[in-house]
Amino acid sequence: MIKKIRRRFMWLATFSLFLVMIISFASLIGISYARSNSEADEILTVIVKNDGRLNLKEAKNRLGDQYNREGMFKYRYFTGMLDTSKAKTTVIDSDHIIADSLNSALSRDREVALAVRNGKLRGTIHSSHMRFRYLAKKVSKNKYFICFIDLAPLIQSTLLLVRYAMCFTIAGVLIFMVIMGLLAGKAVEPIKEAYDKQRRFITNAGHELKTPLAVISANTEMEEILGNDDEWNQSTIEQVQRMTRLIDELITVTRMSEPDELVLSPINFSEKVSESAKSFRSVLAKDGKDYEVKIEPDLYVNAESRSLLELVNILIDNAQKYCDDHGKVLVVLAKSRLNQNAVLTVSNSYRDGKNVDTKRFFERFYREDESHHHDEKKKSGFGIGLSMAQDLVCTFGGKISAHWEDGVMTFMVTLKRTR
Numbered sequence: 001m002i003k004k005i006r007r008r009f010m011w012l013a014t015f016s017l018f019l020v021m022i023i024s025f026a027s028l029i030g031i032s033y034a035r036s037n038s039e040a041d042e043i044l045t046v047i048v049k050n051d052g053r054l055n056l057k058e059a060k061n062r063l064g065d066q067y068n069r070e071g072m073f074k075y076r077y078f079t080g081m082l083d084t085s086k087a088k089t090t091v092i093d094s095d096h097i098i099a100d101s102l103n104s105a106l107s108r109d110r111e112v113a114l115a116v117r118n119g120k121l122r123g124t125i126h127s128s129h130m131r132f133r134y135l136a137k138k139v140s141k142n143k144y145f146i147c148f149i150d151l152a153p154l155i156q157s158t159l160l161l162v163r164y165a166m167c168f169t170i171a172g173v174l175i176f177m178v179i180m181g182l183l184a185g186k187a188v189e190p191i192k193e194a195y196d197k198q199r200r201f202i203t204n205a206g207h208e209l210k211t212p213l214a215v216i217s218a219n220t221e222m223e224e225i226l227g228n229d230d231e232w233n234q235s236t237i238e239q240v241q242r243m244t245r246l247i248d249e250l251i252t253v254t255r256m257s258e259p260d261e262l263v264l265s266p267i268n269f270s271e272k273v274s275e276s277a278k279s280f281r282s283v284l285a286k287d288g289k290d291y292e293v294k295i296e297p298d299l300y301v302n303a304e305s306r307s308l309l310e311l312v313n314i315l316i317d318n319a320q321k322y323c324d325d326h327g328k329v330l331v332v333l334a335k336s337r338l339n340q341n342a343v344l345t346v347s348n349s350y351r352d353g354k355n356v357d358t359k360r361f362f363e364r365f366y367r368e369d370e371s372h373h374h375d376e377k378k379k380s381g382f383g384i385g386l387s388m389a390q391d392l393v394c395t396f397g398g399k400i401s402a403h404w405e406d407g408v409m410t411f412m413v414t415l416k417r418t419r
Contacts, residue, residue: 006188010180017176018169025165032161036154037133041122043075044135047147052079052093076150078102085142087113097150104128105148112136116144124151131155206247213240213247250384264396266418267308269299269342273333276312280329284320290328296335299342301415303396311392314385315346315411322409323348336414341398344413353404361402362390389413 042062047054054075078094087110094102104127112134115123121136121144131151136144217240220233277293284291301308319329327349336343386402393400398415 005191006184009188010177010184013180013184014173014177018173021169021172025161025169029158029161029165032158033155036151036158037124040133040149040151040154041135043077044122044133044147044149047077047079047149048135048137048145051145052147074153076101076153077147078105079145079147081139082109082113082116082136082144082146083142084113084117084144089146097148101130101132101150104130105132105134105150108132112146116146206250209247210244213243216240264302264304266300267303267305269301269303269308269344269415270295270297270333272305272309273312273331273344276309276316277331279313280316280320284323284329287320287323288326289320289323292328292330294330294332294334296333299333299335300418301342301396301398302418303415307392308396311389311413312344314389315344315413318385318411319346319348319409322350324351335417340417341414342417344415345410347408347410349407350404350409351407353407353409356404356409358402358404358409361386362400363387 043054043059046058046062050058054077076097078091078097080089080091080093082089089106089109089112091102091106105125108125108127111125112123116136121138123134125132125134132148133151134146134148136146139145217237220236220240223229223233274293274295277295281291316329316331319331323329329348330346332345334343335341390400393413393415396415398413400411400413402409402411404410
C-alpha cells in the first residue's frame with residue numbers, strides 16, 4: 001500500500017510539473033507567434049502606406065525602440081498589382097525576396113484574389129511549406145496594390161523556442177523524476193509511520209482482546225458444566241465466537257493489505273477452486289440449494305497458495321450466504337477468449353438485487369442490510385470478506401468486479417495466466 005501511495009505521488013507530481021511546463025512553454029510560444037504576426041502586419045502597413053517603400057522612421061514608431069536600421073534587412077517581401085477579375089498579380093518590386101519564395105506566393109494568386117474580392121484585405125496564405133502574410137489596398141475597380149511578406153524569418157525565433165521548449169520539458173521531467181525517486185520516500189514517511197502504527201495497534205489490540213474473550217468463554221463453559229445451561233449462557237458463547245471471528249478477520253485484513261508479505265509463485269488455480277468448491281457442497285445441499293461447478297483443469301496463475309484458496313472461499317461463502325432460498329450457486333473457472341487470463345465467476349440467485357449498488361460491495365465494513373441479507377443468520381458477516389478479496393486480487397495483479405442481471409448476482413475475478 002505504501003509503495004502504491006509513493007508511486008502515485010511520484011506520477012501525480014511529475015504529471016503536474018509536465019502540465020505546468022507545457023502550459024508555460026505553450027503560452028510563450030503562442031505569445032512569440034502572435035508577436036511575429038503582429039510585427040509582419042505592422043511592416044505590411046508601413047510598406048503599403050508608403051506605396052512599396054519601407055520607411056525606417058515610421059517602422060520604428062510602430063515597432064518601438066527595439067527596431068533599428070539593420071532590422072529592415074531581415075524582412076523578405078515584394079509588392080505587386082492584383083487584378084481580381086483575372087486573379088493575377090503583376091510584380092512591381094521583388095528586390096527584397098528570393099525567386100523561390102516569390103513564385104511560391106504567386107502560385108496562390110487565385111486564392112488571394114478570391115479573398116480580396118470578398119473584402120478580406122489582410123490574411124495569411126500557405127504554399128509549399130511556406131507562409132506569407134499579405135495586405136491589399138484598393139486602387140481602382142478590380143485593382144489592388146498588394147504586398148506579401150515571408151513569415152519564415154519572423155517566426156524563426158518561435159521555431160527555435162519550440163525546439164528548446166521540447167528539450168527543456170523532456171530533460172526537466174526526467175531530472176524531476178530522478179529527484180522524486182530519491183525524495184518521495186521522505187514525503188510519504190509520515191503516512192508510512194501512521195499506517196505502521198495502525199497495523200501494530202490492530203494486531204496488538206486483537207491479541208489483547210483474545211485474552212478476556214478466552215476467560216469469558218471458559219467461565220461460560222464452566223457455568224454449563226455446573227448446570228447453568230440456559231439461553232443467556234448460549235448467547236454469551238455466540239457473541240464470544242462472533243467477536244473472535246471479527247478479531248481474526250481484522251488481523252487477516254491487516255496482514256493481507258501489504259502485498260510485500262506475500263510471496264507470489266505459479267499456483268494451480270484449478271486445484272484451489274476445486275478444493276474450495278468441494279468444501280461448500282455439503283453446506284449448500286443442507287440448505288436445499290442447487291450447486292454447479294465447472295472447472296477447466298491446469299490453469300496456473302501467479303499467486304500465494306493459502307491466500308488464493310482464501311479468495312475462492314470468500315467468494316463461494318458470500319454466494320451461499322446471500323443466495324435466495326432454493327436458489328442456485330454456480331462456480332465456473334475458464335480461460336479468457338484470448339487464453340491470456342484465467343477467469344473465475346461465482347454467481348448466485350438473488351432476485352432483490354436490482355437496486356443494490358454493487359460498486360460498494362468491496363468497501364470495508366459495508367453491508368447492504370436491507371436487501372442483501374435475508375435473515376438474522378445471514379447477518380453474521382462483518383463486511384470485511386469482499387474487501388479482503390479485493391486486496392488479494394490487487395496483490396495478484398488481477399481485477400475483480402460484481403454485477404447483477406436477471407436475478408443473478410455475479411462476482412468475476414480475472415488473473416493473468418502463467419506457466
